[in-house]
Amino acid sequence: MKPADYFYLLLAPVLLSAGQVLFKKTADAAVTHSLSRFLGSLLASPHFWTALFIYGAATLLWVFDRFTQIDLHPDRVGNIAMAPRSRI
Numbered sequence: 619m620k621p622a623d624y625f626y627l628l629l630a631p632v633l634l635s636a637g638q639v640l641f642k643k644t645a646d647a648a649v650t651h652s653l654s655r656f657l658g659s660l661l662a663s664p665h666f667w668t669a670l671f672i673y674g675a676a677t678l679l680w681v682f683d684r685f686t687q688i689d690l691h692p693d694r695v696g697n698i699a700m701a702p703r704s705r706i
Contacts, residue, residue: 626683629679631676633673633675633676633679634673634676634677636672637669637672638669638673641665644663644665644669648660648663
């Protein structure tokens with residue numbers, strides 16, 4: 619594996635974890651008296667929008683990293699999607 623592969627291997631879980639922490643902060647700060655107030659506090663939260671961006675970026679990174687492995691071996695799509703990152 620190349621050094622960049624190790625970097626991406628560690629980056630996606632770290633970003634997903636950071637997104638989870640921000641989602642937790644959003645949930646802790648959300649007003650839960652009514653649905654409309656809850657949604658209003660959710661949409662006004664910068665933690666929520668940052669978490670969405672980070673989580674989305676990490677997901678795209680993970681997906682596109684997986685698709686780069688499919689280029690040479692399209693018959694291994696199932697293995698790549700279900701197995702941990704490996705160069706079989």
